[in-house]
Amino acid sequence: MKSKNLPVAALIVALAFIPVVGAQDKAKAPAAPAATPAPAAAPAAAHKMWAAKDLDWKDLPSIAGAKIALLEGPMNEEKPFIARIKFAKGVKVPPHWHPGIEHVTVISGTFAMAVGEKWDDKAMHSLGAGDVMIMQPKTPHYAQAKTETVAQIHGMGPWSVNYINPADDPSKKAEAPKKDEKKK
Numbered sequence: 001m002k003s004k005n006l007p008v009a010a011l012i013v014a015l016a017f018i019p020v021v022g023a024q025d026k027a028k029a030p031a032a033p034a035a036t037p038a039p040a041a042a043p044a045a046a047h048k049m050w051a052a053k054d055l056d057w058k059d060l061p062s063i064a065g066a067k068i069a070l071l072e073g074p075m076n077e078e079k080p081f082i083a084r085i086k087f088a089k090g091v092k093v094p095p096h097w098h099p100g101i102e103h104v105t106v107i108s109g110t111f112a113m114a115v116g117e118k119w120d121d122k123a124m125h126s127l128g129a130g131d132v133m134i135m136q137p138k139t140p141h142y143a144q145a146k147t148e149t150v151a152q153i154h155g156m157g158p159w160s161v162n163y164i165n166p167a168d169d170p171s172k173k174a175e176a177p178k179k180d181e182k183k184k
């Protein structure tokens with residue numbers, strides 16, 4: 001297997017070195033000043049780093065009691081995404097499914113999950129910091145944050161939360177009260 005891949009790997013290495021060698025030669029020649037501006041690179045895929053404390057948390061309309069920080073996306077397009085979801089202690093996510101594969105990594109807290117269309121406490125398994133789960137597309141499942149929990153999800157968009165019981169969808173509940181808003 002390695003030997004089959006070797007020519008490709010060698011080619012990639014060779015290609016990778018061509019511009020580097022060229023750049024070094026050019027750099028040597030005119031005794032380049034230290035602050036030479038970087039050549040205009042493709043801006044599309046910039047290198048990104050985040051400190052956890054700097055994440056930009058926003059309300060997540062589809063899960064009551066949860067906030068989301070998007071790292072890579074957007075999540076509503078057919079693109080790879082990474083997001084963190086922060087659940088307040090006790091938050092329940094009723095049975096639902098996602099259209100694509102979803103990889104869940106618990107960053108902190110305790111997150112209980114089970115597969116199925118009906119809530120069953122006894123069926124739930126707890127995931128702690130560092131634990132990982134892979135949820136196949138359209139698999140019904142449900143979850144509860146036993147403590148405040150931060151989970152990272154990554155996969156291929158578009159991502160959405162599709163509740164088995166539409167009445168469980170808080171984003172739809174938020175729209176519904178408009179008619180009766182006067183009551184309160």
Ligand SMILES: [Cu+2]
Pocket residue numbers: 096097098141
């Ligand atoms: Cu889910």
